[in-house]
Amino acid sequence: MKKLLMGNEAIAYGAVEAGVRVATAYPGTPSSEVFAALAAMAKENGIYAEWSINEKAALEVAAGAAYAGARAMVTMKQVGLNVAADPLMTLAYIGVKGGLVLVVADDPGPHSSQNEQDTRKFAQLAKLPVLDPAAPQEAKDMTVAAFDISEELGLPVILRPTTRTCHVCQDVELGEQKNTPEPPGFAKDSRWVIFPSLAFKRHRWLNKQQEAARNILESLPFNSSEYAEGDVGVVACGVAYNYVKEALGILGVEVSVLKIGTPYPLPEKLALKFLQRHRQVLVVEEQEPVVEDQLINLTWSNGLPLKLSGKRGGYIPREGELDVDKVLSALAKFIGTELPRKQENEVLPPMPLRTPVLCAGCPHRASFYAFKQAAGNDAIFTGDIGCYTLGNMPPLNAMDTCLCMGASITIASGLYRVEPERKIAAFLGDSTFFHTGIAGLVNAVHNKANITVVILDNRSTAMTGHQPHPGLEWTATGEPTNGLDITKIVKACGVEMVRVVDPYDLETAKQAAGEALDFNGPAVVIMRRECAALTRKRQALRQVDLETCVGCGMCIDELGCPAIIKQDGLPVITNTCTGCGVCSQICPTGAIREVR
Amino acid sequence: MNLNIVITGVGGQGNVLASRILAQAAVEAGYKVRTSEAIGMAQREGMVMSHVRMGECLYGAVIPDGKADVLLGFELAETIRGLPKLNKKGVVIANKSCVIPVSAALGISSYQRDKLTRYLQDHVNNLHLFDATALAAQAGTVKATNIVLLGALAALNLLPYTCADLLNVVLESVPSKFKDVNKRAFELGYRAMEV
Ligand SMILES: Cc1ncc(C[n+]2csc(CCOP(=O)(O)OP(=O)(O)O)c2C)c(N)n1
Ligand code: SF4
Numbered sequence: 001m002k003k004l005l006m007g008n009e010a011i012a013y014g015a016v017e018a019g020v021r022v023a024t025a026y027p028g029t030p031s032s033e034v035f036a037a038l039a040a041m042a043k044e045n046g047i048y049a050e051w052s053i054n055e056k057a058a059l060e061v062a063a064g065a066a067y068a069g070a071r072a073m074v075t076m077k078q079v080g081l082n083v084a085a086d087p088l089m090t091l092a093y094i095g096v097k098g099g100l101v102l103v104v105a106d107d108p109g110p111h112s113s114q115n116e117q118d119t120r121k122f123a124q125l126a127k128l129p130v131l132d133p134a135a136p137q138e139a140k141d142m143t144v145a146a147f148d149i150s151e152e153l154g155l156p157v158i159l160r161p162t163t164r165t166c167h168v169c170q171d172v173e174l175g176e177q178k179n180t181p182e183p184p185g186f187a188k189d190s191r192w193v194i195f196p197s198l199a200f201k202r203h204r205w206l207n208k209q210q211e212a213a214r215n216i217l218e219s220l221p222f223n224s225s226e227y228a229e230g231d232v233g234v235v236a237c238g239v240a241y242n243y244v245k246e247a248l249g250i251l252g253v254e255v256s257v258l259k260i261g262t263p264y265p266l267p268e269k270l271a272l273k274f275l276q277r278h279r280q281v282l283v284v285e286e287q288e289p290v291v292e293d294q295l296i297n298l299t300w301s302n303g304l305p306l307k308l309s310g311k312r313g314g315y316i317p318r319e320g321e322l323d324v325d326k327v328l329s330a331l332a333k334f335i336g337t338e339l340p341r342k343q344e345n346e347v348l349p350p351m352p353l354r355t356p357v358l359c360a361g362c363p364h365r366a367s368f369y370a371f372k373q374a375a376g377n378d379a380i381f382t383g384d385i386g387c388y389t390l391g392n393m394p395p396l397n398a399m400d401t402c403l404c405m406g407a408s409i410t411i412a413s414g415l416y417r418v419e420p421e422r423k424i425a426a427f428l429g430d431s432t433f434f435h436t437g438i439a440g441l442v443n444a445v446h447n448k449a450n451i452t453v454v455i456l457d458n459r460s461t462a463m464t465g466h467q468p469h470p471g472l473e474w475t476a477t478g479e480p481t482n483g484l485d486i487t488k489i490v491k492a493c494g495v496e497m498v499r500v501v502d503p504y505d506l507e508t509a510k511q512a513a514g515e516a517l518d519f520n521g522p523a524v525v526i527m528r529r530e531c532a533a534l535t536r537k538r539q540a541l542r543q544v545d546l547e548t549c550v551g552c553g554m555c556i557d558e559l560g561c562p563a564i565i566k567q568d569g570l571p572v573i574t575n576t577c578t579g580c581g582v583c584s585q586i587c588p589t590g591a592i593r594e595v596r
Numbered sequence: 597m598n599l600n601i602v603i604t605g606v607g608g609q610g611n612v613l614a615s616r617i618l619a620q621a622a623v624e625a626g627y628k629v630r631t632s633e634a635i636g637m638a639q640r641e642g643m644v645m646s647h648v649r650m651g652e653c654l655y656g657a658v659i660p661d662g663k664a665d666v667l668l669g670f671e672l673a674e675t676i677r678g679l680p681k682l683n684k685k686g687v688v689i690a691n692k693s694c695v696i697p698v699s700a701a702l703g704i705s706s707y708q709r710d711k712l713t714r715y716l717q718d719h720v721n722n723l724h725l726f727d728a729t730a731l732a733a734q735a736g737t738v739k740a741t742n743i744v745l746l747g748a749l750a751a752l753n754l755l756p757y758t759c760a761d762l763l764n765v766v767l768e769s770v771p772s773k774f775k776d777v778n779k780r781a782f783e784l785g786y787r788a789m790e791v
Binding site for chain 1: 661
């Protein structure tokens with residue numbers, strides 16, 4: 001029987017099938033479950049699996065394994081590739097021996113990302129083949145193929161699923177696990193040492209490999225064409241293929257469809273044949289016009305009498321993700337048929353606003369509250385990426401900037417240069433601290449930026465699904481390891497004022513915040529309290545004594561905890577309470593008490 | 597046979613588990629399946645929507661507007677937000693209970709429970725509205741609200757597999773110490789449709 005698998009799990013199964021030996025990753029939605037699934041299968045399959053501290057480290061560890069001839073895989077989200085861009089760009093020149101597959105998940109929409117960058121563009125820039133799966137089954141099949149292609153070309157290969165493949169489940173047919181030979185080990189050779197002279201030679205080689213890659217991709221089943229009568233054709237890329245097929249079914253029209261599963265290098269022979277048979281072609285792809293641009297080149301260099309549209313002509317949106325409804329209107333407009341009449345939807349009644357929020361009892365809420373109390377409204381709170389980015393929401397409104405992982409400290413340092421008198425606090429999580437925070441802290445200390453750094457140490461990488469990080473005592477596969485002590489690291493970076501406090505103890509936290517903000521020189525406050533979603537042992541739950549409550553609303557208006565709702569103007573604590581006790585500490589009448 | 601089910605609710609209500617269970621039962625019955633789930637930021641009490649499609653010929657996982665045969669609503673307001681996905685002849689099985697967002701407590705927006713309930717009653721022909729959260733609590737934990745709703749769905753004979761098949765998958769999908777609670781929850785949901 002087929003197995004119900006999420007796209008990300010299917011990729012993990014594909015990697016096991018292909019005989020992967022080393023798997024590395026840094027978490028990031030929508031990619032995280034690939035590695036999580038691989039790590040769970042690591043022991044029985046003799047795979048080494050690590051959560052690395054960041055994507056650059058992850059790619060380099062995987063590349064090292066591939067230098068020694070092992071099959072290796074590294075996974076990350078799209079913005080992770082920016083962090084790993086430095087090794088990637090030169091690794092394309094150096095090449096690999098064992099197959100190296102990068103799984104880089106894109107997030108058009110975006111659903112859970114800070115931008116909508118297109119990894120296929122990155123692949124073009126690095127001159128590396130990229131595969132674009134339409135569904136979990138194809139993702140699994142492409143993963144297996146990617147290792148073979150990587151070894152055949154001696155190049156890393158990128159697999160780029162999007163959210164609608166990563167987080168989609170399908171009944172997937174699994175294959176036999178391959179018997180891959182033992183890795184031969186690292187052979188010393190000048191090819192591994194990049195120098196300008198070698199770079200020139202390897203660049204020529206890399207350029208030559210583009211044609212070799214094109215030929216290999218041309219022969220794969222991931223690209224195919226279905227011909228119909230008439231001179232109208234549609235090119236469908238990645239997940240957009242699903243939308244095109246379904247939309248054509250709804251419209252009840254038959255046109256030729258060229259499915260592209262390998263957007264770079266483009267299978268030109270197949271594409272040229274398709275273009276030659278048609279007069280009007282619509283290219284349907286999400287994100288950037290990667291395939292469209294290559295097809296325009298092909299049309300022009302072959303002098304084809306063809307009208308080619310897509311992003312051009314305004315048929316296909318450039319932002320957000322596609323779906324059947326969007327593709328349906330684009331196709332109807334392009335083909336010139338009537339859209340099936342949409343059912344009239346009634347106007348919805350006034351709906352409550354529902355945005356993601358920090359969990360009930362989240363320690364970050366207490367940390368922000370303490371700092372807001374200590375710092376006043378003029379202070380700037382620079383932020384970073386993690387659950388605590390939600391501290392930006394009302395009523396905390398405790399985040400004034402957010403750019404990318406690690407930027408809290410460095411943006412704060414820059415603001416300080418312009419407004420040295422203003423109080424500035426930079427907030428970042430423990431996982432973010434290890435990812436790219438440490439370098440920013442060293443920079444701030446060395447250059448004497450008078451800022452306060454707040455490390456929200458919830459003992460987890462919470463936002464992306466609670467992965468471990470170097471501050472914890474276990475690895476990705478559950479092996480015990482020495483957790484690094486953030487306090488010691490901060491001190492070793494040269495910070496003279498360091499405080500470690502429990503944010504649930506508001507008074508002490510407030511005091512530490514005040515001292516740090518007043519300190520002359522960089523200061524660090526480590527807010528240490530385990531993520532409430534992980535804490536098994538609950539503290540005593542709270543309830544509001546309505547006799548004592550005067551209805552001032554402070555608990556609600558100051559904290560915005562989802563466990564406290566308002567009924568008839570008074571606060572009521574619901575069953576999601578974790579007993580953190582922060583609301584009890586701010587209630588001016590002492591009305592919030594432990595449930596006995 | 598082709599069946600499209602949309603599940604709406606609030607992050608943390610067990611939306612993902614419910615769609616996986618429906619899909620797994622379909623795989624076991626020999627159908628092709630696609631699901632799409634909201635995994636990420638929305639899971640922190642945001643709006644979540646899952647899509648489950650089963651049948652013979654499937655492409656994408658996301659159900660187009662107006663093409664859902666069933667809307668399974670885990671929360672009152674979120675059920676209404678899912679209505680544009682529903683086919684006019686479709687069935688709605690919805691929880692009367694609310695999850696009041698922080699924005700309502702803060703007065704940034706309002707949660708008008710009575711108006712929302714009336715809207716559902718006025719605009720959906722084929723509506724099964726009941727307090728699934730209360731039944732889950734009766735079974736032993738409000739966390740089993742999702743399973744109560746699956747039980748209710750199973751009672752309506754819309755699925756291409758039997759109620760027993762679905763219950764089996766439910767029991768395989770939950771940790772052994774929660775099997776009894778979930779079995780009770782499933783049965784309470786099932787019985788809620790009998791009246
Ligand atoms: C370069 C990059 N890699 C990965 C991510 C995905 N990501 C977003 S938040 C986060 C984890 C943050 O963990 P932490 O700083 O400990 O904060 P917490 O969520 O635990 O509060 C990650 C990995 C990203 N946004 N950018
Ligand atoms: S998962 Fe943990 S860190 Fe994230 S919001 Fe919830 S309690 Fe806070």
